Amino acid sequence: MARSAETGSGVSFGTADETELILESLDEFVEQEVEPLADELGETLTNPRLGHEPDGRLTDEVLEAKDEVRRKSAEAGFYAMNMPEAVGGEDVSAVTWYRANKRLATKDVPLASDVLAGPEGPKPLLAQAEGQQVERYLEPAMRGEKTTAFGQTEPGVGSDSPNMETRAEKDGDEWELNGTKQWITNAPYADFIQVFARTTPQEEAGRHGGITCFIVEEDEYEIGTLNNAVGATGVQAEVHLDDVRLPADRVLGSVDNAFYDAMSFLGLGRVEIGATAVGHAEGLLDKATEYANEREAFGEHIGRYQAVSHKIARGRANAMAADTVGLKCAWLLDQGDPAIAESSILKWFATNAFWEIADDVVQLHGANGLAEENLFMDRLHRARIQRIVEGTDEIQLNTIAKQYGVET
Numbered sequence: 001m002a003r004s005a006e007t008g009s010g011v012s013f014g015t016a017d018e019t020e021l022i023l024e025s026l027d028e029f030v031e032q033e034v035e036p037l038a039d040e041l042g043e044t045l046t047n048p049r050l051g052h053e054p055d056g057r058l059t060d061e062v063l064e065a066k067d068e069v070r071r072k073s074a075e076a077g078f079y080a081m082n083m084p085e086a087v088g089g090e091d092v093s094a095v096t097w098y099r100a101n102k103r104l105a106t107k108d109v110p111l112a113s114d115v116l117a118g119p120e121g122p123k124p125l126l127a128q129a130e131g132q133q134v135e136r137y138l139e140p141a142m143r144g145e146k147t148t149a150f151g152q153t154e155p156g157v158g159s160d161s162p163n164m165e166t167r168a169e170k171d172g173d174e175w176e177l178n179g180t181k182q183w184i185t186n187a188p189y190a191d192f193i194q195v196f197a198r199t200t201p202q203e204e205a206g207r208h209g210g211i212t213c214f215i216v217e218e219d220e221y222e223i224g225t226l227n228n229a230v231g232a233t234g235v236q237a238e239v240h241l242d243d244v245r246l247p248a249d250r251v252l253g254s255v256d257n258a259f260y261d262a263m264s265f266l267g268l269g270r271v272e273i274g275a276t277a278v279g280h281a282e283g284l285l286d287k288a289t290e291y292a293n294e295r296e297a298f299g300e301h302i303g304r305y306q307a308v309s310h311k312i313a314r315g316r317a318n319a320m321a322a323d324t325v326g327l328k329c330a331w332l333l334d335q336g337d338p339a340i341a342e343s344s345i346l347k348w349f350a351t352n353a354f355w356e357i358a359d360d361v362v363q364l365h366g367a368n369g370l371a372e373e374n375l376f377m378d379r380l381h382r383a384r385i386q387r388i389v390e391g392t393d394e395i396q397l398n399t400i401a402k403q404y405g406v407e408t
């Protein structure tokens, strides 16, 4: 798909016709393919006590529904449309990808989050696949037939990931991996995981060098305890790698370079998080506006009380500011700029705006805000999670300070 006018050199906040068409088609896809499935499963998808096995694992019924949405979305050309055409994507711009992620997040349809590739799907890191990796991993992931995961975090390190303890040692033509990962999204269900391991000591390769990404298949690692987060139950797990022997062609990208590769794709991940945060925030504000205009207390619509209307006004202002940063950030990526400062600003600002808005919208709905059957607490939990994953608030602020010259 050709790059649209909205990614050109001038400033434009209009949506290009091509992007508008994609957004409308996404709306139709959700209405025709996702909503009926979500309706069929009903509360199973929204009630935290349903849809899970006793240990938190998602039930087969839920997994099958997610699988169906993913495959259908891939067939329709949406799922990984941001990936290069050469690997089966549509090569849509980061701006279009941002808008599409945002559009889906505004919807109150539980399975809508499965329409576009998330952590279980193909990302630019996997687009480095070569030789048999293309047919065995990348292509089935693009078609939504296989899912993956990204294994970096460990029990001893999260933010400080270059200090990872997982090691891979060369033994003849093979590699031997040892270590434990945790909080790995989609690990319990993945067909293969992209595991980061240290292959050359920091003293030789430098702090960010010496790390390699390996493709490890599901029968080669053990899943340990599920890392159930409030708001994301049954999705993350520990991964044990004990004397895992891998052929040389399981190295994804080049040996010792994985950390640099991953850093070069960070911007896009943050654009996705920012888009989701803004989309959810706008969806919540729409619901809050409706409620403020209809709920009465002390003989007035509650929207007439400024303590209520200002929550919505402040939320709108923050959501619009976050959206503007999101568009700028995506636009910079489309110009080939890594947008290091901007993507950290987006990740930090949009997720904090989402968090504050979600909290205000819970408050504005009173007890209804807390009710399990409403989505408000679910969104509040999601917002909280987004301030921690893929670089915490503090790590983003460190990056921003450094990018603007503070000697950290």
Ligand SMILES: Cc1cc2nc3c(=O)[nH]c(=O)nc-3n(C[C@H](O)[C@H](O)[C@H](O)COP(=O)(O)OP(=O)(O)OC[C@H]3O[C@@H](n4cnc5c(N)ncnc54)[C@H](O)[C@@H]3O)c2cc1C
Pocket (backbone or CB within 6 Å): 119, 149, 150, 151, 152, 153, 157, 158, 159, 160, 182, 183, 184, 185, 186, 229, 232, 236, 385, 388, 389, 390, 391, 392, 393, 394, 395, 398
């Ligand atoms: C729902 C969920 C899904 C996840 N999915 C994945 C996944 O798919 N793959 C994966 O690899 N990981 C995943 N993670 C892990 C996530 O990336 C880490 O939790 C995150 O990077 C933070 O690491 P940590 O939890 O070890 O916290 P720590 O790094 O131990 O940090 C603890 C606290 O110290 C602060 N801190 C640390 N260093 C500094 C510093 N230099 N300056 C200021 N403050 C600092 C942090 O901001 C934080 O507040 C997931 C986590 C969650 C909750």
